[in-house]
Amino acid sequence: MAVLASHAESYFVDDANTALIKTRQFAERLTRVIAENTGADVSAEDTLSDMLRSIRRDDLVPREILDILHRLRIDGNDAVHGHDGERRIAFEALKLCHRLGVWLRASTTRQPRLTIPFVPPRLAENDASDLKAQVSALRSELKERSAEVARLADEAENARSAALNAEDRARLAEEERAIYEELAENAERRAVSPVERAAAKTFIKAAFASAKDMDFDEADTRLLVDEQLRQSGWDVDSATLRHSKGTRPERNRNMAIAEWPTSSGPADYALFTGRTLVGVVEAKRKRKNVMSALDAQATRYSRDIEPDDSFDIAGGPWGQHKAPFIFATNGRSYYPAMATQSGIWFRDTRDETNASRALEGWFTPKGLIERLEVDRRAAEKELDDKPFNFGFDLRPYQKNAIKAVEKGVSEGQREMLIAMATGTGKTKLAIAMIYRLLEAKRFLRVCFVVDRSALGEQAESAFETTRMVGAKTFAEIFGLRGLDAQEIDRDAKIHICTVQSLVKRVLEREPGERPPVDQYDLILIDECHRGYLLDREMSEAETTFRDQNDYVSKYRRVVEYFDSVKVGLTATPALHTAQIFGDPIYRYSYREAVIDGWLIDHDPPHLIKTALSEAGITIEAGETIDVLDPRTGEIDTATLPDQLDFTVEHFNRRVRAPKFNQVVAAEIARRIDIMSPDAGKTLVFATSDDHADEVVQYLRQAYRDEGLEIREDMIQKITGSVDKPGQLILKYKNEADPRIAVTVDLLTTGIDVPAITNLVFLRRVNSRILYDQMIGRATRKCDEIGKEAFQIYDAVDLYPNLQAMTEMRPVVVDPKVSFETLFDGFENAGDASHQEEILDQIIVKLSRKVRKMNAEIREQYTAQAGETPEQTLERFRGGPAPEVRQWTQSRPGLGKFFDFKGDRGAPPIIPIYTGDDTVTGVTRGYGEGVRPADFIDAFETFVRNNANKIDALNLVVTRPRDLTRESLRDLRLALDARHFTESALRTAWRDRTNEDIAASIIGFIRQAALGDPLVPYADRVDAAIRKVASAHDLDDVQRRWLDRIGDEMKSQVVIDRQAFDDPPFAQQGGYRRLNKIFGGELDAILEEIRTETWEPAA
Secondary structure, three states, X not given: OHHHXXXXXXXXXOOHHHHHHHHHHHHHHHHHHHHHHHOOOOOOOOOHHHHHHHHHHOOOOOHHHHHHHHHHHHHHHHHHOOOOOOHHHHHHHHHHHHHHHHHHHXXXXXXXXXXXXXXXXXXXXXXXXXXXXXXXHHHHHHHHHOHHHHXXXXXXXXXXXXXXXXXXXXXXXXXXXXXXXXXXXXXXXXXXXXXXXXXXXXXXXXXXXXXXXXXXXXXXXXXXXXXXXXXXXXXXXXXXXXXXXXXXXXXXXXXXXXXXXXXXXXEEEEEEEOOEEXXXXXXXXXXXXXXXXXXXXXXXXXXXXXXXXXXXXXXXXXXXXXXXXXXXXXXXXXXXXXXXXXXXXXXXXXXXOOOOEEEOXXXXXXXXXXXXXXXHHHHHHHHHHOOOOOOOOOOHHHHHXXXXXXXXXXXXXXXXXXXXXXXXXXXXXXXXXXXXXXXXXXXXOEEEEEOOHHHHHHHHHHHHHOEEEOOEEHHHHHOEEOOOOOOOOOOOOXXXXXXXXXXXXXXXXXXXXXXXXXXXXXXXXXOOOOXXXXXXXXXXHHHHOOOHHHHHHHHHHHHHHOOOEEEEEEOOXXXXXXXXXXXXXXXXXXXXXXXXXXXXXXXXXXXXXXXXXXXXXXXXXXXXEEEEEOOOOEEEEEEOOOOEEEOHHHEOOOEEOHHHHHHHHHHHHHHOOOOOOOOOEEEEEOOOHHHHHHHHHHHHHHHHHOOOOOOHHHEEEOOOOOOOHHHHHHHHHHOOOOOEEEEOOOOOOOOOOOOEEEEEEOOOOOOHHHHHHHHHHHOEOOHHHOOXXXXXXXXXXXXXXXXXXXXXXXXXXXXXXXXXXXXXXXXXXXXXXXXXXXXXXXXXXXXXXXXXXXXXXXXXXXXXXXXXXXXXXXXXXXXXXXXXXXXXXXXXXXXXXXXXXXXXXXXXXXXXXXXXXXXXXXXXXXXXXXXXXXXXHHHHHHHHHHOOOOHHHHHHHHOHHHOOHHHHHHHHHHHHOOOOOHHHHHHHHHHHHXXXXXXXXXXXXXXXXXOOOOOOHHHHHHHHHHXXXXXXXXXXXXXXXXXXXXXXXXXXXXXXXXXXXXXXXXXHOHHHHHHXXXXXXXXXXXXXXXXXXXXXXX
């Protein structure tokens, strides 16, 4: 690289074009060095463009480094293709190569504050005055640093002042040829060792640290900003398109004109779309604070710009501001940890309450014109006054969620999270929310993001078929671009895309080809949790992400790339979800939805125990067994050198147990009816695609063994590997067959099949998020088959294992978190208490790991650390956290040694255990060791002890007729928190007495407190309706309405005054009409019904 840079300087004297070619070669070689040092996924055949794309995609070096390399590539390409190289451009390229060289040296030597002054070459007499001025400033700066530096600069300049002759050019070419031959001979194509991977991570950290301290002057900053503006569609060249050189706004041009005069000094840039002023920009040196530059200079320029005949104001002024948008930048990438000193800071001056914020990139001219169309105040007023009138009904909680988002938007929140249980209608909510926000013109363009294609297709269908106003669908009103859209149409108001496609569009394209940051001003992310990747079998698209951290990193980068309000929709918030979106602004839980009657509860789960699941599997040392090689799928035999022990959580993951699967399949076939018309659907969760095949085979055989003549298509695998999985999902949802689907992950999130009445768990997962998503597949109501509850069949102790887990767990307590991650977190933790917390985690994991390290890794570790792993463990146990942290920081990459396995990452051989198994029992999941009678006794004790402490409980016991829907809801939530759900009580009562009575929660409470007989609640209501009807002289219309009130009571349990202003009564005129029908006596009729319902049963 030094030779290439030196040659570029030599050619600059009289051949700027060749100098630019050499700077491009320098950029290519430096990019190759970056790739080697960061472990980037590049090959020897990759072009410079390919390498830059890969490095940018994985965020391996700061954006400004990549922007410089991109600029050198473009200028070099122009020179290669015969364009005359301008001396000014060549000079700038030399200067940028020097900056890159200093940065690389600082990164490789871990000296982030390293500064080496640029010694400018001698200029020609006819060089432009601004170029001479820049060189003069640089030389003055050199002289100020020291006399020695100035002397060296003079010597260097004299040595490079002469033009190159033919002999010199030949000599330089021979030097370069020799260098490239040596590089080719030394090209390494070997796998990266753990030490090298650790070194790559250390280099990446140093690269970012060094970039933060790069001392770009204002000319460098202008160069970077010019390129960034150019990529966003602006005509810009701060050296030539300047006000002082006569440049003025022109129609049909979008110009960034440099040095635009104001009464308080020139603005670095003024932005014009045609003749209209849309913004001013302050560009500071890289070391300057950006936010303060926005507050000071950019704000002042917007106020002090003087109108004249050369341009128009964009509808203002707004107070004292003539420019609607102001910007400040120092060319530096946006770093959240240094928010005020990086990025592009922006503010909309049209409303003095608008907050400033940092952007990832520049607005396009079109984007600024569109933002001028948004009248925030008018839109928010319209939303406040706007009723919820659509072609479909919204449930109360959906309206409340929309109101919460609209309130957050009006208060300036940029990130919001809605947590709503699976099955509560997040897609309908999203459609209604987006419609309101677009129709009010609060937002202009929306991106609806999903995490897999099946969900995108489902959402696309919903947007295309949901009628909003009259006969018009959402897609017809606003325009829609779905998953198959190759190019994004800015005229379409909503785009549906996957996270993976966004990653490709934002991170894998050339800078000028990426979507602009103003592409969307609202992004909705469906199923935004994604906190369970390690528990999932990754799809082909997801294998582009290295691991969960890589997924979250890219997910967050693409979501935060756009200057938009972000709204996340999830049933199960994860830790990283809250870090991106904040705490939920609205919650509606599964238990609330069950209590409110919108979702179906599950009965206590059926816990299937087998001899193997209870005792575990032990394979003795020296035993010869069949083993499966997961890399090839081949089965071989092996003699085990050590004893192997497996518990049920390892079944079908680390050990294959065909007999376990076979006996569980037989038990499922005995318990789940698939032949009745109203039997519903069954969903089985397997551990892997191969395991799913095995389960399908055993289930088919088990049902045949039960004497049933079943077809193959009744029981099918639905995973990403099958042919046309989307069509098979639709068959499962809409047709009779398949009746049993065996899946891994394809059906775990977002797929709606209301007829699912049975869930079967043959895999253990360690993520509460994934578990809740799995449970959510069966929670939807399905009146067509009389679905009242769904069943869970658990053969792997999943239900009891996850009941105590919280929804959000810190990463550091996850046993799957790598040592590398823990060490990294420890070394970067600033707070002493946080250091102690992470160090405790490291010690616990390390005490188990040290004993298992093989000799090779021990030797490598000892060479790197200067002590044995055991000595390090003692150091960690005995030393204060700050001292230990300092020790590990001085020895980067230690954590990776403890993650390294002797097989260098190859998947383990999986034993196949062929021993027999039998089902030993099936119990219900009331709690460990709890029988149905114990559960009922505990409930009765709770009711008696709290009848006078909980108001709603007292009402049920003493005056049930006075219960309101709200008080009953509060009571159900209180009971639910103690696991006394109506479904569990009904099941326990049936298991204890062999009587299945749908008595309602009120009936169970009164039986426990007063000894009232359990009577089906529907029978109570029917009897009360008959008594009230016989006590009054009612006409046919009144009798029909009385029957409808009875039907609604059976569903809602309590009917109060408020119920008549909600569906289904609201559509029929609500309380006012019904009260009129009953001659003004509706309240008295309701009182009679409630009283008669709880009269002692005859």
